Amino acid sequence: MFDITGDDIAALGDADLRTLVGLLCETEMRRGGLPASAVTYGGNQDASDGGLDVRVALPAGTAIDGFVPKPATGVQVKKPDMPRAEILKEMKPKGVLRPVINELADAGGAYIIVSSTGSTSDSALTDRRNAMAEAIKGTPAEGKLTLDFYDRNRIATWVRNHPGQIPWVRARIGKAMPGWQSHGSWSFAPAGVDANYIADDKARILTGDKDEGDGASAIEGINRIRKVLATPGHVVRLVGLSGVGKTRLAEALFDASVGEGALDPSLAIYTNEADEPKPPPAGLASDLIAGRTLAILVVDNCTPELHRRISEVARSSSSTISVITIEYDIREDQPEGTDVFVLETSSLPLIEKLVGRRYPHLSQVDAHTIAEFSGGNARVALALASRIEKTETVAGLNEEELFKRLFQQRHDPDPSLLLVAQGCSLVYSFDGETLEGDEAELPVLGSIVGKSADEMYAGVAELKQRDLVQARAEWRAVLPHAIANRLAKRALQTIAPAKVKSVLVDNASERLLRSFSRRLGYLDDSKEAQAIVRTWAGRSAQRPAEFHRAWPRDVYQHRTGRAGDRLGRAGECIVRRR
Numbered sequence: 001m002f003d004i005t006g007d008d009i010a011a012l013g014d015a016d017l018r019t020l021v022g023l024l025c026e027t028e029m030r031r032g033g034l035p036a037s038a039v040t041y042g043g044n045q046d047a048s049d050g051g052l053d054v055r056v057a058l059p060a061g062t063a064i065d066g067f068v069p070k071p072a073t074g075v076q077v078k079k080p081d082m083p084r085a086e087i088l089k090e091m092k093p094k095g096v097l098r099p100v101i102n103e104l105a106d107a108g109g110a111y112i113i114v115s116s117t118g119s120t121s122d123s124a125l126t127d128r129r130n131a132m133a134e135a136i137k138g139t140p141a142e143g144k145l146t147l148d149f150y151d152r153n154r155i156a157t158w159v160r161n162h163p164g165q166i167p168w169v170r171a172r173i174g175k176a177m178p179g180w181q182s183h184g185s186w187s188f189a190p191a192g193v194d195a196n197y198i199a200d201d202k203a204r205i206l207t208g209d210k211d212e213g214d215g216a217s218a219i220e221g222i223n224r225i226r227k228v229l230a231t232p233g234h235v236v237r238l239v240g241l242s243g244v245g246k247t248r249l250a251e252a253l254f255d256a257s258v259g260e261g262a263l264d265p266s267l268a269i270y271t272n273e274a275d276e277p278k279p280p281p282a283g284l285a286s287d288l289i290a291g292r293t294l295a296i297l298v299v300d301n302c303t304p305e306l307h308r309r310i311s312e313v314a315r316s317s318s319s320t321i322s323v324i325t326i327e328y329d330i331r332e333d334q335p336e337g338t339d340v341f342v343l344e345t346s347s348l349p350l351i352e353k354l355v356g357r358r359y360p361h362l363s364q365v366d367a368h369t370i371a372e373f374s375g376g377n378a379r380v381a382l383a384l385a386s387r388i389e390k391t392e393t394v395a396g397l398n399e400e401e402l403f404k405r406l407f408q409q410r411h412d413p414d415p416s417l418l419l420v421a422q423g424c425s426l427v428y429s430f431d432g433e434t435l436e437g438d439e440a441e442l443p444v445l446g447s448i449v450g451k452s453a454d455e456m457y458a459g460v461a462e463l464k465q466r467d468l469v470q471a472r473a474e475w476r477a478v479l480p481h482a483i484a485n486r487l488a489k490r491a492l493q494t495i496a497p498a499k500v501k502s503v504l505v506d507n508a509s510e511r512l513l514r515s516f517s518r519r520l521g522y523l524d525d526s527k528e529a530q531a532i533v534r535t536w537a538g539r540s541a542q543r544p545a546e547f548h549r550a551w552p553r554d555v556y557q558h559r560t561g562r563a564g565d566r567l568g569r570a571g572e573c574i575v576r577r578r
Contacts, residue, residue, distance in 0.1 A: 002163070002166060002177070002279070002284055002287050002288065002291075002293075003160070003166070003291075004156045004159045004160055004166050004169055004170070005153075005156055006119055006151070006152035006153035006155075006156045007152070008156065008169060008170070008173055008175070009116050009152040009153075009155045009156050009159070009169075010116050010117055010119075010152045011173040011174075012079075012116060012169070012172055012173060013079075013172075014079050016172045017077055017079055017114070017116050018041060018053050018054070018077045019041070020155070020159070020165070020168075020169065021041070021053070021054050021075055021077050021114055021155070022039060022041035022042075022053075022054050023165060023168070024067065024155075024158050024159065024162060024165065025039045025041075025054055025056055025068055025073075025075070026039045027162045027164075027165070027264070027265070027266035028064075028066065028067060028068045029056075029068075030256065030262075030264055030265065030266065031162075031264050031266065032063075032064060034058060034062065034064070036256075038056055038057050038058045039054065039055070039056050040054070040055050040057070041053060041054040041055070050098065050099070050100045051074070051076055051090070051091070051098040051100045051101060052074040052075065052076060052100055053075055053076055053077040054074070054075040054077065055073070055074050055075070056068055056071070056072070056073040056074075057071075057072060058071035058072070059071060060072075060107065060108070067150075067158050067161075068110075069110045069146050069148070070107075070108065070109045070110040070146055071107075071109070072104055072107035072108070072109030072110070073104075073109055073110040073111075073112065074100060074101075074104050074109065074110070074111050074112070075112045075113075075114055076090060076111075076112070076113050076114065077114045078090070078113065078114065078115050078116075079115070079116050079117055080115065080117050081115055081117045081118035082113055082115040082118060082128065082149070083118075083128070083131075084127060084128070084130075084131040084134075087113065087128060087131040087132055087135065087149075088131060088134065088135050090113070091111075091132065091135035091136070092135050097135065097136060097139045097141060101136065101141055101145070102139070102140055102141050104141075104145060105136070105140065105141030105144040105145040106140075106144070108144060108145075109145065109146070110145065110146035110147070110148065111132070111145055111146070111147055111148075112147075112148045112149070112150060113128075113132065113148075113149050113150070114149075114150045114155060115149070115150075115151055115152070116151075116152045116155065117152070118151045118152065119151055119152055119153055120149070120151045120153075125149060125151070128149040129147060129148065129149055132147040132149065133147060160293070162266035162267070163266075163267065163269060163288070163293050163294070163295045164182045164183055164264075164265060164266045164267050164268045164269055164295070164296075165182055165266060166182075166269075167180045167181050167182045167269065168182040177277070177278065177279075178275070178276070178277060178278045179271045179272065179275040179276060179277025179278060180269060180270070180271050180277055180284075181269075181270045181271070182268065182269070182270075183251075183254050183265035183266070183268040183270070184270075185251070186247050186248075186250065186251055186270050186272075186298070186300070187245075187247040187248040187251060189248075190358065193357060193358055194357050196257065197248070197251075197252040197255060197257075197258045198350055198353055198354055198357075199217065199218040199219050199258070199350070200217070200218070200346075200347050200349065200350045201217050202217065202218075202346070202347040202350070204216075204217065204218050204221065204343060204344045204345075204346065205217070205218060205220070205221030205224075205341055205342065205343055205344070206341070206342040206344070207221065207224060207339075207340075207341055207342075215344070218249065219258065219259045220259075221249075221341060221343075222249065222252055222253060222258060222259045223259045223260055223261060224341075225238070225253060225324070225339075225341060226253055226259070226260075226261045226262065226263055227261065228322070228339050229253070229263060229296055229322040229323075229324060230261070230263065230322070231322065232294065232319050232320050232321055232322055233314065233315055233316070233317075233319040233321075233322065234314075234315075234322045234323075234339070235310070235311045235314050235315060235322065235323045235324075235325075235335075235337060235338045235339070236322075236323070236324040236325070236338065236339050236340075236341065237307060237324075237325055237327070237335055237338045237339070237340045237341070238250065238324060238325070238326045238327075238341050238343060239326075239327050239328070239340065239341070239342055239343070240328065240342055240343035240344060241328060241345070241377070241480065241481045241482075242328040242379065242470070242477075242479040242480040242481060243377040243378055243379025243380055243479070243480035243481075243482070244343050244344065244345050244346065244376070244377060244378065244379075245343065245346065245378050246300075246326045246328075246343050247300055247326060248378075249343060250270075250298050250300070250324060250326060253324070254268050263296060264296075267294055267295050267296045268295075268296050268298060269284070269295050269296070269297055269298065270298040270299075270300070271297075271298070271299055271300065272300040272301050273299060273300065273301045273302050273303065273306060273472065274300075274301045274470070274471065274472050281297065281299045281302070281306065281310050282306070282309040282310050282313055284297070285297060285310055285313040285314055285321055285323065286313050288320060288321050289313065289314075289316065289318060289319055289320050289321060292320055293320055293321075294320050294321070295320070295321045296321065296322050296323070296324070297310070297314070297321055297322075297323045297324070298323075298324050298326070299323065299324075299325045299326065300325075300326045301326065301327065301328070301472060302325035302326060302327050303327070303472070304327070304335070306325075307325045307327070307335055307338070308335060308336075310323055310325065311323065311335060311336070311337055311338055315337050328479065344376075345375060345376030345377055346376045346377075346378060347376065348368075348371045348372060348376060349371075351370075351371040351374055351376060351377075351378060351381045352364075352367045352368050352370075352371040354378060354381065354382070355367040355370050355371060355381050355382065355385050358382060358385065359385045359386070359388070361390045362385060362388065363393065363395070365393075365395045366388065366393055366394050366395055367385075369394050369395055369397070369402075370384050370385050370394065370402075373399060373402045373403075374482065375482050377480050377481075377482045379480050380406070380480050380482045380483065383406055383467065384402060384405060384406045387405050387406065387409055387410065388405070403483075403486060406483065407421070407466075407468070407483075409466050416451075416455075416459070417459050417462060417463070418487075419449040419450070419451060420446075420449065420451060420455070420456055420459030420460065420463070421459070421463055421468065421478060421487050422449060422487050422488070422490055422491035422494075422495075423445040423446060423448050423449035423451065423456070423491065424445055424456070424459075424460060424463075424469070424476070424478050425478045425483075425484040425485075425487035425488040425491060425519070426445065426448065426488050426491055426492075426500075426504065426516060426519055427441075427445065427504075427512060427515035427516050427518075427519055428477065428515040428516075428518040428519050429475050429476065429477040429515055430442070430445060430475070430476055430477070430512070430515065431474050431475060431476075432457070432460050432469075432471065432474060432475065432476030433457075433474040434474065435453040435454070435457060436453070438509075439509070440453065441509075441512055442456040442457060442460075443456075444503060444504075444508065444512060447503055448491075448495060448499060448500065448503050448504070449491070449495070460476055463478070464476075468483060481522060484519070484522075485519075485522045485523060488519055488522075488523060488526075488529075489523055489525075489526045489528070489529070492523070492526060492528035492529060492532075493528060497528065497531070497532070500532070501532075501535075504516045505532075505536070517536075520532060520533060
């Protein structure tokens with residue numbers, strides 16, 4: 001399925017065909033460590049363009065070969081077939097060789113004609129090359145110009161050399177691969193805004209290197225990840241809380257303007273597992289290796305189980321791919337054969353700069369207020385900024401008022417929905433589809449806040465519409481964690497401790513119990529959460545086996561150093577573990 005044929009190239013429209021050839025020339029530049037700015041293309045294919053649709057203009061003497069054979073290369077792109085008569089007409093309108101062809105010859109360059117309709121045999125290809133040679137015979141260009149003709153099959157071969165372009169082509173011809181994308185704005189930056197990667201010197205990336213100390217800056221971390229992924233057979237796991245910029249960082253791995261040693265964007269193939277890609281990531285990884293295709297797979301929202309399956313395929317001895325998986329879940333175990341990088345929250349000045357760039361109508365004071373409220377979480381900051389009208393200001397609002405802005409999102413206050421959100425936020429994740437039976441979790445969470453399973457289901461659906469709940473298969477989670485933690489702390493303040501203990505401690509399933517304990521790990525500044533932890537820890541002396549079974553190591557066995565040595569700092573421990 002992950003392939004391109006000559007027939008696929010023939011199905012492209014005029015404009016898409018020209019764009020494809022331009023993109024392919026750009027990828028040749030990047031792969032050769034040359035500036036993509038040397039490639040220019042644009043305009044209607046049938047317009048009076050001087051005879052070139054795509055031009056490559058590199059300094060004389062630049063080493064280059066392959067599909068772009070010379071530093072000065074011009075390409076004329078045509079959808080119709082180009083037999084001998086059409087070639088002569090194209091190159092010598094009214095019997096006079098186009099000036100641009102003479103210019104290429106003077107530079108010792110190359111002139112190429114692309115035709116997506118024609119499919120030439122070897123003899124037909126020779127005839128077309130002979131016709132091109134005939135066109136320059138007796139002119140100053142004779143003997144100084146490299147000539148070639150690319151039919152649809154040769155263009156298909158060219159595309160297969162850059163597999164990251166395959167999803168783009170298939171999408172243009174109505175054969176899209178559901179869920180798969182070429183390199184692009186995976187993090188959905190709005191059009192028309194400065195999308196350059198923003199970085200500062202804050203230590204944001206932890207790599208597991210014991211000699212690293214507080215961690216590496218974003219740029220240093222990006223450079224390290226690139227070195228790992230540059231070699232096929234290697235796997236990277238990028239983890240961090242929701243909203244800290246993991247997907248945007250993955251985009252930057254392929255951006256030559258960021259750091260050093262940028263990865264080739266023509267090798268990048270991206271999917272978000274929440275989009276239910278077809279073929280599945282592990283299957284596509286196997287297909288790419290079987291076809292001996294070089295590629296870098298980027299799998300967003302990748303569960304630990306899926307990561308293990310992809311990793312097993314990617315690390316095979318015959319592998320031609322490297323893989324980076326992205327996940328908001330952070331676990332104590334380190335996946336086998338995987339380099340794990342943990343991305344932490346941004347500095348407040350960086351968030352302030354991001355908000356100002358995306359929403360220039362906001363004052364500097366408003367941007368600063370939003371950045372402080374976000375706690376370094378970009379998603380929270382941008383979500384709040386998007387709810388502020390041009391005539392409004394948030395300067396002077398307290399945190400509770402800012403939270404209401406973010407939660408209500410121009411809707412009327414809804415106490416019932418707030419209760420649903422509070423109940424769901426008490427656990428790290430929950431089954432949001434099952435309404436009945438012993439494994440159903442919505443009825444359990446609903447019982448804490450006085451809501452039925454149906455009311456919880458409807459409330460979760462509305463929260464998802466507001467981008468406050470994320471879904472993966474049947475599982476749901478209130479995200480970003482900065483919002484979930486605030487809701488959970490409010491819930492613990494307003495719900496009787498005995499009720500919380502009865503529902504989520506004494507009578508909960510083991511899975512829900514673990515999920516609740518993970519949420520508590522983030523509430524280190526909540527007196528109610530600390531009281532639950534102390535009570536639970538006291539039980540460990542009496543029933544240690546049961547305690548260790550239910551209470552995750554990420555809360556019980558906390559780390560020292562930056563994370564501190566108190567159980568109340570368990571939230572920081574979770575963020576900082578590998």
